[in-house]
Amino acid sequence: MEKKLKTHPAYDERCPVRASLALLSGKWTLMILFQINKNTVRYGELKRSVTGISEKMLIQELNMLVENKLVSKKVYPQIPPKVEYQLTELGLKTLPIVDQLAEFGLENLV
Template sequence: MDRSHTVSRDGRFDVLAEACPTRQVVNRIGDRWSLLVLYALEHGTLRFQQLRRSVDGVSQKMLTQTLRNLERDGLVRREVFASVPPRVEYSLTELGKGLARRVRGIREWAYEHMDEIEGARVSYDARA
């Protein structure tokens, strides 16, 4: 693979380059449901329906897809217990916990600045 389009001059990954593999990670983090699932699982292991109730507005299909993607990326662990009916639990891996810690900062920033953001929106909408 020609890495000239995936790395910067100093040899590091360049997320701004379309072919850079780190862009897939950024896309996953930027996905609406992924962030919310990471937040829900930050507090501990949950079963599918518990997650669905925790993440208000997510459909069963989107939650399933999101969990599969997070599991594929090594961020979420899916554990199936042989019982009747089968029980499935989801939890963050160590990698997922590390990401969740960083995402927490974004969430806290949003909480802290929501009034300013709302004010900016009102001003923008009034001008438009």
């Protein structure tokens, strides 16, 4: 018999790391939040800045981020249409995670 796990008690459904990863572990999710950052960003700008992402995936990710209340979307009723994205209060709170990713990358990878 395996002995009971000693390492971390927080491995159940209420584990805060698991909960965060459920929201943020998409391949592009934190990259998009990082690119929006503290700015108001138009869709076209975002498409350029998140290099390598397909249009379909970017739209899908943005819809998911809006649905999960990490990003707010503002559509201006004009021609041509203007769509702007900003981080919500909750979204802004993910930036320390991104900062740690940046620090890890800077120190060890790039």
